[in-house]
Amino acid sequence: MPTPLPVHGTTPGALLRGDTAADYAVALHAVVDDLADRVAGARQPFCGASRRELQALVDGVDLDGPPVGTPDALRETAELYASHAVWFHHPAYAAHLNCPVALPAVGAEAMLAAINTSVDTYDQSTVATLMEQRLVEWTAARIGFPDGDGVFTSGGTQSNLQALHLARERALTAPDGARLGGAARRDRLGRLRVLATGSGHFSVARSALLLGLDDDAVVAVPTDDAGRMDPGALARALVDVERAGDVVMAVVVTAGTTDRGCVDPIGPVADLCDAVGAWLHVDAAYGGGLLVSPRRRHLLDGVERARSVTVDFHKTFFQPVSSSALLVREAADLARVTWHADYLNPAEESGERNPDLNLVDKSLQTTRRFDALKLWATLRAVGADGVGAMVDGVCDLAAAVHADLAGDAELRLLAPTDLSTVLFRFQPDGVDDARADALVPRVRRVLFDSGRALVAKTVIDGRPCLKLTLLNPDTTLDDVRGVLDLVRSTAHGLLAGEELLTDDAPPCRGAHPRLERTAVPHDATLEEALR
Ligand SMILES: Cc1ncc(COP(=O)(O)O)c(C=O)c1O
Helix, strand or coil: CCCCCCCCCCCCCCCCCHHHHHHHHHHHHHHHHHHHHHHHHCCCCCCCCCHHHHHHHHHCCCCCCCCCCHHHHHHHHHHHHHHHCCCCCCCCEECCCCCCCCHHHHHHHHHHHHHCCCCCCHHHHCHHHHHHHHHHHHHHHHHCCCCCEEEEECCHHHHHHHHHHHHHHHHCECCCCCECCHHHHHHHHCCEEEEECCCCCHHHHHHHHHCCCCCCCEEECCECCCCCECHHHHHHHHHHHHHCCCEEEEEEEEECCCCCCCECCHHHHHHHHHHHCCCEEEEECCHHHHHHCCCCHHHHCCHHHCCEEEEEHHHHCCCCCCCEEEEECCHHHHHHHCCCCCCCCCHHHCHHHCCCCCHHHHCCCCCCCCCHHHHHHHHHHHCHHHHHHHHHHHHHHHHHHHHHHCCCCCEEEEECCCCCEEEEEECCCCCCHHHHHHHHHHHHHHHHHHCCCEEEEEEECCEEEEEEECCCCCCCHHHHHHHHHHHHHHHHHHHCCCCCCCCCCCCCCCCCHHHHCCCCCCCCCHHHHHC
């Protein structure tokens, strides 16, 4: 006897639809209530569970087991994920470019997840397309692109890739406007050069490779001592490229370098780009929030002269991941990525004949999240000035930390910042460079494994160092001093040969039993690490 087919072909209760809308409300309220408790109760940025413990928990879930239903699945998922997540709103989180998220944006995220709009074509998104476009125009206006356009992307990496793609297509266009093909295209492609500093984001070099450029296509432009592009050096590099018979595809400046938080001199670079007709791309993934800063907007002076700009809303606009945009000064530039498909955006319905607005025409993605909704809700709830005040707040905090550390006998500042990073090493008198180098990853690791404070590490001018990225406007100078005290005590402990790494305590939730612990066992001493 064959098993009868279910009447609707769906697993009962699996989908959000009219007859499960009440279940949706109950399930979401439970998730939100639980998360509200966790957010309020997070006593440290990470619970400190080890990779081994987490792997065991992850492997312990039987993905082929009997289904448990939505409420239990969400409870179990929260227990696994939220109990062991890294909390970016905690003041002792100061590692990477992650921000606490704007409350209205989180509400909007719930909306867009439930409705599941895809903003590729108008017929799938209607008002969402219009809202995204309005925000693109708003951002373009803030930059100073009166005839500009743009599109939301998944992040700065994607925005930079698309910018360089547009620049490449422009460089591969013949004087009559035709797209170069065949041998002429191959020959020119091999001669295209991208000029950027070593402080630029790695996505620039990787994009160059993805775009088929030569291995040595990215030319490193020297910087000043603070890591900002040196316009004089750029001028010489432009001459060198021309003398070598190569072609400048783009000059990339960074408005907020990832490590140093420095802004390249956009105006002087724009002068040089104008003189040789080079495409200027401003990577403002980090510094984009300056667009709304009441006190620091001037740091972006000249950005309106760029041909393209990356802005990451999920950094300095306090948006949940993902939310970024690529903006262009000349709307027509975006047509270089347009591709038509009969089922989606047929050529005969494009341009003037397009009664709608198919954003897929401007994007490298097809199905695409309606991330713009989050920024929309944030601007309405908090206002652009409110967002900008938070950007100024984190920059002020970084300036205060720099002032606090100036002349410190143990924590040595390595570089200034325009935005909100702090680069430093623990190196009191008597600690040589090799020992100070070895301390950097170990201090970071000990703090991470304790879960009490999360800081990053990087390399500046060839030397390892610790890095704070301050993106939490609620963090105080005292909070940062607390993190730095942990750095000091951990470094002293390592120098003294104390054992300082984590044991196998069970993963924790809520009151985090390890909070009071200052030192936990380590697998090797600093002396061993140096051998
Ligand atoms: C200057 C800069 N550009 C681009 C990116 C890449 O952004 P995303 O991580 O959103 O892809 C980053 C990330 O930190 C960055 O700092």
